[in-house]
Amino acid sequence: MSAEATSLYGGGGGGGLSVPTSDAASPCNVGAYGTATSPSTASLSPSSGSASTSKGACRSSTGSVANLLALTELRKAAWARIYTSGISTGDAAISTTRIPSWKQFDALMIRRHRHIAVDPRDNRTLGWIACFHPYPQHACLYDDSDAPSHPTVDGREGRVAEIQIMIAAAERRRGVGTFLVKALLALLGQDTRYSTVQASFFPENKACLKLLERCGFEMAATRRNVAKMLDGPRVGDWRDLVTMELKLPPLPTLPTPAAHPDRTLSPTFELDSTIDPTAIQKRPRLE
Secondary structure, rough: OOOOOOOOOOOOOOOOOOOOOOOOOEEEEEEEHHHOOOOOOEEEEEEHHOOOOOOOOOOOOOOOOEEEOOHHHHHHHHHHHHHHHHHOOOOOOOOOOOOOOOOOOOOOHHHHEEEEEOOOOOOEEEEEEEEEEEHHHHHHHOOOOOOOOOOOOOOOOEEEEEEEEOOOOOOOOOOHHHHHHHHHHHOOOOOOEEEEEEEOOOOOHHHHHHHHHHHOEEEEEEEEEEOOOOOOOOOOOEEEEEEEEEEEOOOOOOOOOOOOOOOOOOOOOOOOOOOOOOOOOOOOOOO
16 A cells, blocks of 8 residues: 555446545545636645655655646546556555546546646656545535635635545655645635535555645544445455545635725715606707
């Protein structure tokens, strides 16, 4: 099991329930929805605390762990390869062989919050992260536009996002998972629609647990015997699912301008609202 991989229950794919998993290591799912202002590319440096600084962390000569790019269909070959490798561990999803098609994945995951990490030196794909709505019965009611809605007391709209992350086998334990999760949390922090980010995984997936704890997630619940393995060494077994969550920080609210003491709501003078009935029929005089 990889230290960077984790898997979340409920990502679509492969028939029946699917558990999104991490790249070629211990897959992990975490839920978060798109950011209204997420950039298409970004890079994070370990010096800022956005990625692991352990020995062997993947860094370019400039010190960045990876570059963050949008996950689009152009990268679906790398996406599928990493996905397939991740679920093969047996602790990342309810299947060890089945993954969703790109069309299924594209329909399920929030497009503005799907990203890949690429190596700054040779542009190879290191891993990917995506978000989806954990409660599909509510997802159809959401408006994905950037139009303002009705925020709660913390300035957010209260939605929950779940994330799924996968790390390539050769890139595990190098800080890529931490980089991706923290980068996504930074983007979600700018999105007023979301208040909570969550992730679900099998208790045996210790790598996912460590990754989420490192990124500030806290234990929320353990659901007993809710995920049935479709294949693999534990085919037919019903397994527990652990859910961890992170509350996004409140957004600053603009103060309501105080009323000027000299201003009043009613005019200080009276208007003559009477109408001369004969004036309605009169034409204007032409000079």
